[in-house]
Amino acid sequence: xxxxxxxxxxxxxxxxxxxxxxxxxxxxxxxxxxxxxxxxxxxxxxxxxxxxxxxxxxxxxxxxxxxxxxxxxxxxxxxxxxxxxxxxxxxxxxxxxxxxxxxxxxxxxxxxxxxxxxxxxxxxxxxxxxxxxxxxxxxxxxxxxxxx
Numbered sequence: 001x002x003x004x005x006x007x008x009x010x011x012x013x014x015x016x017x018x019x020x021x022x023x024x025x026x027x028x029x030x031x032x033x034x035x036x037x038x039x040x041x042x043x044x045x046x047x048x049x050x051x052x053x054x055x056x057x058x059x060x061x062x063x064x065x066x067x068x069x070x071x072x073x074x075x076x077x078x079x080x081x082x083x084x085x086x087x088x089x090x091x092x093x094x095x096x097x098x099x100x101x102x103x104x105x106x107x108x109x110x111x112x113x114x115x116x117x118x119x120x121x122x123x124x125x126x127x128x129x130x131x132x133x134x135x136x137x138x139x140x141x142x143x144x145x146x147x148x
Contacts, residue, residue, distance in 0.1 A: 009118075032112065032113035032114035032116075033113070035113045035116060035121060035124060035125070036097070036101060036104075036113075036124075036125065036128050039125050039128050039129050039132070040097045040100075040101075040128070040132075041093050041096050041097050041100060041132050041135070041136075042093060043092070043093045045093065045132075045136055046067065046068060046093050046096075046136075046139070049136065049139055049140045049143060050069060050143070052140070052143070053069075053143040053144065053146070055069040055143065055146075067090045067091065067092055067093075068090030068091055068096070068139060069090055069143060069146070096135065100128060100131045100132055100135060101113070101128065103131050104124055104127045104128040104131060105124075107124075107127050108120055108123075108124050108127075
């Protein structure tokens with residue numbers, strides 16, 4: 001049987017043993033990889049904006065999709081197995097996630113996810129979502145002006 005390691009504070013353990021489970025509702029695994037889980041920017045977030053402005057035909061040829069659009073980009077396509085792949089493109093959503101993650105960590109005064117204290121996780125996630133929403137709004141605003 002594969003066991004999962006769970007981290008509890010002393011007070012959380014005491015609450016658990018005393019039967020006070022209300023204070024345990026907010027417990028989540030505290031591994032650094034999970035800090036921005038379910039809040040991070042996704043390819044679909046960018047793809048949806050691209051589709052509004054009909055740039056998705058060129059930017060979403062890659063299997064990952066969700067790359068940002070530049071009106072100055074050179075459209076170089078290469079054959080990759082069974083499909084054409086756009087080689088000169090804007091950053092992928094994973095690259096954008098990493099930039100937003102680093103901004104969020106900077107606000108927290110940290111460089112690594114693992115250094116964010118558990119007590120600050122909700123604030124870090126909230127800040128990440130604010131940066132993500134700002135990025136998506138600015139990107140959408142820029143695309144609305146590209147055709148002008």
